[in-house]
Amino acid sequence: xxxxxxxxxxxxxxxxxxxxxxxxxxxxxxxxxxxxxxxxxxxxxxxxxxxxxxxxxxxxxxxxxxxxxxxxxxxxxxxxxxxxxxxxxxxxxxxxxxxxxxxxxxxxxxxxxxxxxxxxxxxxxxxxxxxxxxxxxxxxxxxxxxxxxxxxxxxxxxxxxxxxxxxxxxxxxxxxxxxxxxxxxxxxxxxxxxxxxxxxxxxxxxxxxxxxxxxxxxxxxxxxxxxxxxxxxxxxxxxxxxxxxxxxxxxxxxxxxxxxxxxxxxxxxxxxxxxxxxxxxxxxxxxxxxxxxxxxxxxxxxxxxxxxxxxxxxxxxxxxxxxxxxxxxxxxxxxxxxxxxxxxxxxxxxxxxxxxxxxxxxx
Ligand code: KG4
Ligand code: ZN
Numbered sequence: 336x337x338x339x340x341x342x343x344x345x346x347x348x349x350x351x352x353x354x355x356x357x358x359x360x361x362x363x364x365x366x367x368x369x370x371x372x373x374x375x376x377x378x379x380x381x382x383x384x385x386x387x388x389x390x391x392x393x394x395x396x397x398x399x400x401x402x403x404x405x406x407x408x409x410x411x412x413x414x415x416x417x418x419x420x421x422x423x424x425x426x427x428x429x430x431x432x433x434x435x436x437x438x439x440x441x442x443x444x445x446x447x448x449x450x451x452x453x454x455x456x457x458x459x460x461x462x463x464x465x466x467x468x469x470x471x472x473x474x475x476x477x478x479x480x481x482x483x484x485x486x487x488x489x490x491x492x493x494x495x496x497x498x499x500x501x502x503x504x505x506x507x508x509x510x511x512x513x514x515x516x517x518x519x520x521x522x523x524x525x526x527x528x529x530x531x532x533x534x535x536x537x538x539x540x541x542x543x544x545x546x547x548x549x550x551x552x553x554x555x556x557x558x559x560x561x562x563x564x565x566x567x568x569x570x571x572x573x574x575x576x577x578x579x580x581x582x583x584x585x586x587x588x589x590x591x592x593x594x595x596x597x598x599x600x601x602x603x604x605x606x607x608x609x610x611x612x613x614x615x616x617x618x619x620x621x622x623x624x625x626x627x628x629x630x631x632x633x634x635x636x637x638x639x640x641x642x643x644x645x646x647x648x649x650x651x652x653x654x655x656x657x658x659x660x661x662x663x664x665x666x667x668x669x670x671x672x673x674x675x676x677x678x679x680x681x682x683x684x685x686x687x688x689x690x691x692x693x694x695x696x697x698x
Contacts (some may be wrong), residue, residue, distance in 0.1 A: 336679065337403060339411045339433075341394065342674030343426030344418025344446045345477065346370075346377045348389035349668035352401035352408075355680075356676030357459035361402030362662070362669040365389040368517070369582060375510040377476075381423035390429050397668070405437045412675025415443040415685075416695030423691035431687050442675040443685040447473050447480060447697045448490075449670040450634040453659035455487065455665040456673035465657070466629035472619050473591055474643075475635030476502035476517070479548050481619060482698060483626050488677055490698040491623050494546030494557065501611055501637045504550035508557050508607055512566075512600065513573035514592070523640050524589050524606050525596065529605030531642075534560060538617065546618050560603060569597060614644050616650075623654065631656045638664040 336356070342349040351362040367385045371377045377627065398404065413430035416423055427443075434441040451471045458465050471482045471490070479496035499507065502519055509518025536556050540550035572595045576587065593601075617636075623631055632652060639661045647656040661672060 336409050336676065337407050337468060338442075338672040338675050338679065339394070339397065339403075339408050340444075340668035340670070340675060341390075341411065341413040341430045342446070342449065342666055342668040342671045343390065344387045344414045344416070345422060345622055345666060346382050346385075347427070347666040348386050348395040348664060349671075350397035351668035351672050352397055352403050353456070353669050353672035353676070356673050357456050359456070359669045361397045362401070362667055363393050363397045363400065364667050365393050372516050372686050373578070375516050376506065377419070379419045379421055382419055383425060385428045387423035388424050390425055393499050394429065394433075396428060407677045408439050410440040410442050410675060410679050410684075412442040412444045412671050412678070414446045414449065414671055415689060416446065416692035418446055418693065420691050420693040423693070427689070427691050431689075435668075435687060440679070440684045441687070441689070442678050442683065444671045444678070445695055445697050446671075447478055447695065448488075449674045450475065450478075451482075451484075451632060452674035453663035453667070453670035454577050454632045454634050454657045457659060457663065458657065465632075466654075468626050468628055469630040469632060470619060470623055470626060470628045470635070471632040472615065473635045474501040474615060474633065474637035476500060476506060478635060479550075479615075480697070481546055481548075481622055483622070483628075490695075492698040493626075494548060494618055496548040496550060498549055498551035498698055499554060499580070501548070501550060501615060502635070504554050504611060505637065507554050509630035511558060511561060512604075513577075515573075515577045515586075517636075519637060519640060521586070521592065522608055522644070525592055525601055526605040526608040526642060528589075528593065529601035529603070531605040531609035533599075533602035536604035536606060538610065538614055546622050548614060548618055550611065550614065553607065553614070557603065557607055564599075566600070569595065569600065607639070608642050612640070612646050615643065620652075629654050633657070634659050634664060636665040
């Protein structure tokens with residue numbers, strides 16, 4: 336059962352060919368990082384333009400790498416939402432036109448459900464049966480959602496962020512300190528050089544649903560900390576280093592950053608990352624206890640974070656915690672094809688009138 340997945344909800348144009356929901360024959364991701372990096376975040380108009388440029392070659396490459404032709408496909412799964420509407424439209428419209436022209440069934444996939452399926456894909460591949468009820472924590476640049484899953488494709492929302500997403504907090508703090516975009520990878524890289532206990536941040540107290548998350552207070556606390564110190568020249572030095580970097584040079588190495596970053600800033604980064612991890616795990620653990628969970632899935636771009644990956648290992652939890660491998664944690668289309676697979680079995684096909692939905696919810 337060969338499915339082509341297409342993903343274009345934010346700033347990655349991706350296509351992948353996946354057999355039986357777990358054998359990844361190809362997974363191509365065209366990142367727009369270099370386009371958006373200098374603006375410190377994703378610029379929606381530029382994102383749509385880049386998707387338009389990339390979609391045809393990316394899909395062609397995914398088919399070629401997997402040795403497939405369109406007639407080999409059982410279905411095409413495409414992200415319908417949530418995301419930037421102009422970006423979603425590019426991938427979804429291209430998927431629709433391929434399906435229409437070749438008589439291939441179309442399957443609409445929720446991007447968040449895709450992130451959860453990056454873990455399910457790898458579990459299927461290794462022959463691991465996920466036990467239910469499971470909790471799924473999806474943490475990315477756009478989302479921080481905690482779901483309970485009683486079976487595959489059955490989700491109930493337990494909590495979500497009331498303000499910034501976890502990845503957005505990483506991105507905003509990195510931008511404020513002159514570390515560029517995206518912020519998660521650079522903070523992850525530098526946090527081990529700082530003391531995570533150096534700056535004490537208080538975790539958000541939630542009125543109402545205590546399984547909701549909040550990161551804006553933490554972001555403001557970092558801003559206050561920076562304002563109370565004379566940091567302008569070190570921030571400017573990092574911004575200049577980024578600006579003068581040639582286009583193909585790739586992100587700066589730890590040594591390059593360390594040369595421009597004093598210890599107190601490294602301590603701040605480590606403490607900030609630690610506070611985000613504590614905020615995420617505190618709510619996930621409380622939910623796991625309430626639900627008598629038998630597994631915890633953590634996925635989305637922030638699931639790449641080494642501190643977050645290490646934390647459950649040292650906590651000796653009574654259930655397994657699953658992270659996707661890093662390449663499947665950030666946006667990709669293999670997870671979209673994997674989420675389309677069980678929908679194919681249920682014959683949940685989309686009509687050609689299906690619309691891109693910026694605010695699509697999962698539960
Ligand atoms: O899942 P993703 O690629 O796109 C969205 O659906 O948003 O996630 C991107 C987010 C960005 O905010 C980025 O800073 C964050 O994931 N991220 C990380 C790491 N790698 C990416 N955050 C923390 N640590 C990382 N290693
Ligand atoms: Zn994502």
